[in-house]
């Protein structure tokens with residue numbers, strides 16, 4: 001219930017204004033976001049890589065409505081990839097891209113062209129791109145774009161969301177050699193017609209999908225903070241004899257950092273999803289919806305500012 005309310009608020013410009021101007025917001029944002037600029041992103045990447053983590057960088061922003069915004073997002077990624085390469089941070093660092101930030105909602109062709117330019121720059125920098133998955137109205141379009149991009153850039157990563165009823169079948173389609181697939185639970189508010197609603201159903205779907213990916217020929221990227229699912233991932237890695245170069249765990253910046261370090265210490269590859277930029281509202285609200293207990297964090301920040 002609370003999750004639905006927070007996710008509804010994530011689409012409200014009125015609530016956005018309220019949250020963005022609240023004095024305590026900065027502290028909360030800082031926990032989940034590297035900073036506003038490219039230099040903040042580079043600094044945080046350097047720190048994470050020094051700790052033995054791999055990184056995927058996300059320039060925050062989504063649901064772009066003009067070609068100029070979409071082009072500006074593309075250019076930011078091109079700049080970022082150039083700087084990562086010059087700093088010797090590739091291939092440890094790759095980038096995650098939302099097609100809606102590149103124009104998908106109003107011009108799929110433009111989004112494809114922009115994504116292609118980013119894939120080419122990543123390729124030249126010796127690293128990869130993963131296409132984030134957004135709400136279910138974009139799944140087909142995103143998977144179509146992925147298939148086109150993979151013709152020239154086969155290492156382009158996909159994201160599949162275990163809460164969608166279709167995902168088991170998508171996992172089977174994408175579990176082929178060389179196919180990088182991030183499996184997550186899913187972060188958007190989706191109708192029952194397309195998505196499991198109960199947490200237990202989503203978890204069971206995650207395990208079915210994880211089994212398909214880990215027993216398949218592709219490169220699974222298990223994106224979760226859920227202790228039970230991580231333990232199942234570790235178990236399947238042993239069972240299917242997958243070493244640290246044949247799958248990876250992924251977690252979000254600021255969430256369960258000790259567990260990220262523990263997995264690195266145990267010899268696993270762990271990639272931290274590192275967002276940066278000024279357009280953090282939608283991202284932050286999805287993090288709050290995942291764990292309404294984080295509202296308490298908001299509350300504490302508010303009290304400490306009084």
Ligand SMILES: Cc1cc2nc3c(=O)[nH]c(=O)nc-3n(C[C@H](O)[C@H](O)[C@H](O)COP(=O)(O)OP(=O)(O)OC[C@H]3O[C@@H](n4cnc5c(N)ncnc54)[C@H](O)[C@@H]3O)c2cc1C
Nearest residue numbers: 132133184185186187223224225226250251252273287291
């Ligand atoms: C690397 C990465 C990339 C992602 N990319 C996408 C994407 O492209 N599309 C998409 O829809 N979703 C994406 N997600 C989000 C994902 O779908 C889930 O919403 C999110 O990961 C929470 O699910 P969980 O598996 O961690 O399990 P949950 O059941 O939500 O959480 C399990 C435990 O993890 C901890 N935890 C989880 N979330 C938080 C939080 N916000 N704050 C503090 N603790 C927390 C808590 O201890 C909690 O009990 C991504 C997640 C990761 C890690």
